[in-house]
Amino acid sequence: MAPNSLFNLAVLSFCYLILFSPYQALGSSTRSLFVPAEINIDFNAPPPLGLCATAVSIHGYKCQEFDVQTDDGYILSVQRIPEGRAGGGGPNRPPVLLQHGVLVDGVTWLLNSPQQSLALILADNGFDVWISNIRGTRFSRRHVSLDPSKPQYWNWSWDDLVLHDLPSVTEFVFRQTGQKIHYVGHSLGTLMALASFAEGKLIDKIRSAALLSPIAYLSHMNTALGVVGARAFVGEITTMFGLAEFNPKGDAVNNFLKSLCATPGVDCFDLLTALTGKNCCLNASTVDNFLKNEPQSTSTKNLVHLAQTVRDGVLSKYDYGNANFNVEHYGESKPPVYDLRKIPHDLPLFLSYGGQDALSDGRDVATLLDSLKLHDVDKLHVQYIKDYAHADFIMGVTAKDVVYNQIVAFFRGLH
Ligand SMILES: *[C@@H]1O[C@H](CO)[C@@H](O)[C@H](O)[C@H]1NC(C)=O
Ligand SMILES: *[C@@H]1O[C@H](CO)[C@@H](O)[C@H](O)[C@H]1NC(C)=O
Numbered sequence: 001m002a003p004n005s006l007f008n009l010a011v012l013s014f015c016y017l018i019l020f021s022p023y024q025a026l027g028s029s030t031r032s033l034f035v036p037a038e039i040n041i042d043f044n045a046p047p048p049l050g051l052c053a054t055a056v057s058i059h060g061y062k063c064q065e066f067d068v069q070t071d072d073g074y075i076l077s078v079q080r081i082p083e084g085r086a087g088g089g090g091p092n093r094p095p096v097l098l099q100h101g102v103l104v105d106g107v108t109w110l111l112n113s114p115q116q117s118l119a120l121i122l123a124d125n126g127f128d129v130w131i132s133n134i135r136g137t138r139f140s141r142r143h144v145s146l147d148p149s150k151p152q153y154w155n156w157s158w159d160d161l162v163l164h165d166l167p168s169v170t171e172f173v174f175r176q177t178g179q180k181i182h183y184v185g186h187s188l189g190t191l192m193a194l195a196s197f198a199e200g201k202l203i204d205k206i207r208s209a210a211l212l213s214p215i216a217y218l219s220h221m222n223t224a225l226g227v228v229g230a231r232a233f234v235g236e237i238t239t240m241f242g243l244a245e246f247n248p249k250g251d252a253v254n255n256f257l258k259s260l261c262a263t264p265g266v267d268c269f270d271l272l273t274a275l276t277g278k279n280c281c282l283n284a285s286t287v288d289n290f291l292k293n294e295p296q297s298t299s300t301k302n303l304v305h306l307a308q309t310v311r312d313g314v315l316s317k318y319d320y321g322n323a324n325f326n327v328e329h330y331g332e333s334k335p336p337v338y339d340l341r342k343i344p345h346d347l348p349l350f351l352s353y354g355g356q357d358a359l360s361d362g363r364d365v366a367t368l369l370d371s372l373k374l375h376d377v378d379k380l381h382v383q384y385i386k387d388y389a390h391a392d393f394i395m396g397v398t399a400k401d402v403v404y405n406q407i408v409a410f411f412r413g414l415h
Contacts, residue, residue, distance in 0.1 A: 009102050009320075011059055013230055013323060014071045015307040016103065023072060023302040038111070043257075044199065049141060050065045050077060050079070050139055051063075051065070051077070051079050051105075051106055051107055051110070051131065052064065052065050052079050053191030054107075055107050055110040055111075056079065056081055056110065056119075056120075056212060059085070059114045060085050061081050061083075061084070061085050061088075061114075061120060061123060061193065062081065062082055062083060062089075063079055063080065063081050063091075064079065064080045064082065064292070064341045065077065065078075065377050066078040066079070066080065066172070067142075068091075068168055068169050068172045069144065069168070069169040070164040070165055071164055071167075071168060072141075072160070072164045073143050073144040073146065074135040074140070074142070074143050074164065074165065075140065075142035075143060075144065076132065076134065076135065076140045076168070076169060077106075077133045077139035077140045078130060078131065078132055078133065078135060078164060078169060078172065078173075079106065079130070079131040079133075080128070080129065080130050080131075080176075081119060081120070081123045081128075081129040081130075081131075082123075082128050082129075083123060083128070084120075084123045084124035084125070084126070085114070085120070085124060086124070086125070086176060088371045089128070092179070093098070093126055093127055093128040093146065093154075094126075094127055094128065094179060094182060094207070094411065094415065095127070095129075095130060095173055095174075095177040095179055095182065096122050096128070096129050096130065096181065096182040096183070096184060096411070097130045097131075097132060097169065097170065097173055097181050097182070097183050097184070098118065098119060098126045098129065098130065098131045098132065098184050098185075098187030098189075099132050099134075099166070099183065099184065099185040099186070099192060099193065100132070100133070100134070100187075100188075100189055101186050101187030101188040101189050102144050102158075102187065102188040102298050102302065102303075102306070103214075103248060103294070103295040103296055103297075103298055104137075104294045104295060104296055105133045105134075105137035105138060105139065105253035105293075105294070105296050106131040106133045106137075106139075107142075107293045107294070108186070108290075108294070108394050108395075109131060109394065110289055111286050111289050111293070111394075111395055112286050112362055112395060112397065112399075115400070116397060116399065117399055118184065118394065118399070118404050118407075119131060121400060121404050121408070122404075122407075124407065125408045126414065127182070127411070128177060130169075130173045130181075130342075132165070132166075132169045133161075134161055134165050135156065135161070135170030136153075136154065136296070136297050136298055136299060137296040137297070137298075137350045138296055138297075141297075148245070148360060149356070150154070151243060151244040154243065154244045154245045154246075154299040154300065154301065155243055155301065155389075156189060156299055156301060156302065157299065157301045157302045157304070157305035157318045158188060158192060158195070158302055158305055158306070159195075159305065159317050159318050160345060161188075161192050161302075161388055162192055162195045162199070162201070164194050164202075165192075165200065166192050166193070166202065167196075167201060168198055170202050170205050170216065171205065173211055174205040176402070179207075180205055180206060180207035180210050181205055181206055181207060182209070182210070182411045182414075183202075183206050183207075183208070183209040183210065184209075184210045184211075184212070185210075185211050185212065186212045186213055186393055186394050186405065187212075187213050187215050187304045187359070187360070187390065188210065188215060188306075190211035190213065190215050190216070191214075191216055191315075193206075193209050193211065193216045194211070194214070194338070194340055194368075195338045196219050197340075197343040197344065197347060198338045198339055198341075198342050198343055199338065199342075200342070203344055203347065206347070207348070207414060208347070208349070208350070208410070208411065209347070209348070209349055209350070210349075210350040210351075210352070210407045210410060210411075211339050211349065211350065211351050211352070212352050212393040212394070213352075213353060213354065213357055213359065213360040213390050213393045214351050214352075214353055214360055214365060214368055215364075216315055216340060216364070216367070216368045216371075217309070217313065217314075217315065217360065217364040217367040217368060218306070218310040218359070218361075218364060219310060219312075219313035219364060220361035220363040221310055221358065221359055221361060221364070222364075226310070226358070226359075227310075228260055228263050228265075229260060229307070230306075230307040231307070231311075232256075232260060232307075233300075233303050233304045233306070233307030234304060234307045234308055234311050241300065243301045243304075244298050244299070244300055245299065245300070246250065246297060246298050246300045246302075246303055247297045248295040248296075249295070249334045277354070277356040277357045277358035277359070277390060278389050279356070279388075279389040279390070279391045279392045279395075279396070279398035280356065280387040280388060280389065280392055280396070280398075281387070281388075281392050281397050281398045281399070282391060282392070282396065282397070283395070283397050286395050287395075290395065297320070301318070304318075305318045306318075314337055315337060315338045315340065316334070316335040316336065316338065317335040317336050317337075317338070318335060319335045320335075330372070340368065340369050340371040340372065341374065343372065343375070345374055345375050345379070346376050346379055347379065348379045348410070348414055349372070349375065349379060349380050349381065350381045350383070350406070350407060350410045351365075351368075351369075351380070351381070351382045351383065351385060352382075352383040352384075352385065352403055352406075353365045353382075353383070353385070353388075354384075354385045354386075354387070354389050354390070354392065354393065355384065355385065355386040355387065356386075356387060356388060356389040356392075357388065357389045357390045358389065358390070359390050360390065369382065381410055383406060384401070385403070387403055388402070
């Protein structure tokens with residue numbers, strides 16, 4: 001494989017992750033590692049076109065853009081693909097909501113060819129497809145009063161996605177369609193759903209959930225780079241960034257990554273394997289397409305919260321770092337735990353995880369499944385894909401045959 005494509009794959013793996021990792025260390029030039037040399041983009045310019053125009057309409061599908069305001073004032077971009085390319089959308093097509101992971105946005109569902117991309121496959125199979133984009137990603141960098149160039153805009157973690165973004169988007173789709181919704185999440189998008197269900201949220205509006213590369217427990221994410229990254233996020237990083245924007249394309253983050261990659265034992269070159277695991281089935285053109293669109297900003301606080309999950313081995317709300325601050329926010333010295341055993345036992349769930357996924361490690365998935373052991377047997381579908389790693393679930397060229405057809409069948413089985 002050419003060094004450049006190895007490099008791209010490594011970049012890809014990073015972004016994907018949920019993590020925080022690495023690399024610029026090996027870059028010989030001053031440009032960001034995340035930006036392919038041939039692409040010249042002003043990252044501070046607002047994107048001229050939305051997701052519909054750039055990634056959906058070009059393939060001949062109808063697509064509508066919506067703005068959804070959360071109850072804490074963030075303005076989120078949401079897309080709807082109401083019918084398949086052949087048309088024929090009737091009034092009662094079951095709605096499906098797609099929720100992407102961290103450091104990326106909704107375009108991740110649209111990177112492969114139309115015949116291979118989950119969003120368009122669902123539309124062609126009779127579903128009314130809705131795509132969410134969480135706060136801080138390029139089309140959702142808005143708020144009624146806060147300015148994304150200021151730290152206050154970035155004062156949130158995934159607790160807030162559970163509390164505000166997901167309920168607001170779900171409520172919106174529910175009102176527009178008048179129907180309960182099938183949910184599909186990848187990576188952080190699975191954690192958002194599991195935490196919501198554990199809190200008794202969304203249950204009245206969600207018909208089922210398909211969770212790809214499920215992330216709940218992260219204590220076995222034991223790659224050198226991941227561990228060093230996670231340690232940095234619960235350690236010194238907030239003094240470097242404050243609790244502000246984490247922009248993977250910015251200088252501050254690139255310098256941080258350089259220092260991380262200089263840590264003994266951390267091999268930033270073989271990042272793909274080191275971080276996401278060995279993705280079996282990525283298409284080089286798709287990877288290029290990914291790099292034209294991602295990674296996206298998130299809040300430093302969000303990554304700190306994920307790193308706390310790695311450190312603590314439990315799924316809790318954001319830890320303010322000392323007992324007094326926690327008491328101030330929660331009335332308890334420790335952050336409250338999300339108890340996944342409280343997920344309603346009759347909620348139809350489809351979980352798909354990969355044997356090569358370094359983030360959604362099999363042992364952590366086992367812990368998740370253990371917390372679901374009282375789930376109604378006929379309501380829990382678990383799929384294990386030996387060769388798949390983290391990115392294969394949304395970009396794998398074989399994903400249609402291996403995963404998406406199974407999701408379609410799972411949803412159809414509920415009607
Ligand atoms: C961030 O939000 C928390 C509440 O979630 C609040 O207590 C804190 O003061 C905020 N910090 C800043 C810098 O706005
Ligand atoms: C890889 O992507 C390109 C561009 O979309 C496409 O033409 C090609 O068929 C894809 N290859 C596979 C194996 O899917």
